[in-house]
Every structure is written in C-alpha cells, then in structure tokens.
C-alpha cells in the first residue's frame with residue numbers, strides 16, 4: 001500500500017512509498033482509508049518535538065485521524081463488520097493514518113453517520129475529542145459560565161466554540177478580522193482581534209480558559225480567571241501533576257515541575273487550577289460527538305481537501321498556522337463517491 005513515511009526525525013517531508021499492509025490483532029479492524037486529517041501534532045511528531053511523551057521506532061507512517069471502510073475484522077471483534085463506514089483517532093503508539101490501510105483497535109473507532117461525508121468524519125476525531133475532554137470532562141462547563149477559547153478559527157477552535165455553546169456557556173474567542181464572521185456563525189459571543197488587542201486587557205472574571213497557544217498567552221490567561229476557575233492548555237507545558245497521571249518516570253516529573261514553576265505560582269496566586277491536557281482516543285466519546293453532529297449542534301469546518309499525492313503541500317500549509325478549520329487528505333475514493 002502507499003503510505004507517507006518518515007525515516008528520520010526532522011526530515012523536511014515524509015516520503016510517499018510502498019509498504020506492506022498492516023496486520024490486524026484480535027481486537028483490531030482493518031480500514032481502507034478514504035480521508036485523513038492533518039493536525040499540528042503530525043508535524044511535531046515528525047520533528048521529534050514530543051519525544052518526552054511519545055517514543056517511536058522509525059521508519060514511521062504519519063497521521064492520527066481517519067475515516068474509511070472496514071475490510072477485515074479481528075477474531076475478537078463483534079460490534080463492527082466488513083463494509084462498515086467508521087472514523088477515529090488511533091492510539092498514540094499506533095499512528096499511521098496517512099496510508100491506504102490502517103489496523104486500529106475497535107475501542108478507538110465509531111460508526112460514521114450517513115449524513116456525514118468521509119472528509120467531514122475525518123475532520124472530527126482529534127479536535128473533537130480534545131475539545132470534549134477539555135470543556136466537558138475537565139472544565140465541566142455549566143450553562144451561563146464564561147469561557148475564553150484561544151484561536152477560534154483553528155481546527156480546535158472551530159469545534160470548541162460549538163461544543164461550549166452546546167454546553168450553554170458564554171464564549172469569547174481570539175482570531176483575525178478575516179475570520180470574525182466564521183467564529184460568529186459558530187456561536188462566539190465576544191470576538192477579540194489578537195493582532196490589536198490583548199485579551200487580558202478586556203476580559204475579567206472568566207470561569208475557564210481553553211488555551212491553544214501556550215507561552216505568554218497561557219501565562220496571561222490567569223489574569224482573567226475567577227478564583228476557583230480553570231485554565232486548560234493543550235499547547236503549554238505539562239506539569240508534574242500531569243506527569244504523575246500520565247505515569248512518566250520520576251525524573252521527567254521533576255523536569256515538568258521545574259519548567260512549569262511559573263504556572264504553579266500563577267495557579268496559587270489566582271486560586272485557579274492549571275491542567276495540561278494530552279487528549280485520549282475514545283470510540284465511545286466519538287459516538288457522542290457523532291450524535292451532536294447529527295443533532296446539528298456541531299458541524300466540522302473544513303479549510304480544504306487535498307489529494308494524497310500533494311501531502312507535502314498540505315503539511316506546509318498546516319505548518320504556516322493559518323488554516324481555517326481542518327485540512328483533509330483525500331486518500332482514496334469511497335464506494336459511494
């Protein structure tokens with residue numbers, strides 16, 4: 001099968017090459033992939049930026065999100081059958097969705113709804129699960145609470161705004177003027193142009209901040225948070241609490257604690273909680289997200305669909321950081337196409 005492979009960390013682009021089809025385990029299904037979506041983590045993985053948390057043997061097939069059709073099932077799979085259209089986000093140690101076929105655990109997939117295209121389904125898993133875990137599982141947002149979502153026009157932001165509105169929250173977001181109409185249409189109540197305005201100068205008394213930027217933007221989030229509020233970051237640094245929950249070695253926990261000492265100080269000073277979130281795949285949560293899509297509460301936003309042969313252009317576009325919603329790779333035609 002054809003796959004996008006990296007042979008060494010930091011190589012400029014993956015190589016499209018022929019590799020053997022993956023073998024399935026008893027709990028796996030084999031999926032013929034129709035569409036996959038690009039996420040910033042794909043590039044971070046390629047460049048070795050996540051080695052403290054994720055270790056891979058090279059060569060490695062890139063890619064985390066996919067939608068496609070099951071072509072074989074393992075001996076312990078009873079809830080899915082050959083021909084089912086499914087989508088998912090693979091476990092972090094089993095990436096490889098930029099390929100024609102993928103072996104994936106049945107626990108990490110959900111059925112694709114008929115009213116969702118394969119491209120839309122592939123747009124959903126990583127950003128949908130991350131947003132759900134941040135806003136629902138960690139923040140437990142309640143109706144009327146105020147949340148700031150950084151980067152409202154990105155892959156995460158476009159889903160997170162819709163989920164926060166679904167949970168009944170008041171949503172502020174940051175983006176560029178060109179994206180104001182989009183984020184308003186997704187439900188944002190207050191829009192800040194991050195080029196001209198520092199959110200910390202205009203927002204106060206927020207129950208929660210969903211940080212997608214890290215660095216100074218993350219540190220500034222504590223200025224607007226209420227006592228008892230929550231700052232959840234997916235782009236900042238993992239702290240010692242995360243290291244313990246993630247089960248990393250003691251010396252890494254110490255290192256995490258040291259590099260996040262400013263955030264720990266800010267937590268105490270503002271009586272807030274800082275959580276670093278590293279999303280977890282979950283077929284069950286994907287099924288819940290699919291129901292929200294079916295109910296019209298959440299709609300995936302797609303920036304562009306790019307043929308698999310042009311993957312390197314698509315990765316460069318992602319790297320530029322200006323995508324509005326998701327970049328989709330079209331791997332194959334679906335039988336319905």
Ligand SMILES: NC(=O)c1ccc[n+]([C@@H]2O[C@H](COP(=O)([O-])OP(=O)(O)OC[C@H]3O[C@@H](n4cnc5c(N)ncnc54)[C@H](OP(=O)(O)O)[C@@H]3O)[C@@H](O)[C@H]2O)c1
Pocket residue numbers: 039040041044126127130150151152153154155156157174175176177179194212213233234235277278279318321322323324325
């Ligand atoms: N820890 C985890 O589990 C996890 C999971 C998912 C994602 N992430 C991380 O979360 C981050 C965001 O992911 P993503 O998929 O949303 O990325 P993305 O789709 O590439 O984000 C692109 C968007 O960011 C906006 N943007 C750029 N600079 C900005 C700024 N300073 N303030 C506000 N918006 C800005 C751009 O809008 P403009 O054109 O208006 O600039 C663009 O629409 C990435 O670093 C990713 O690795 C982590």
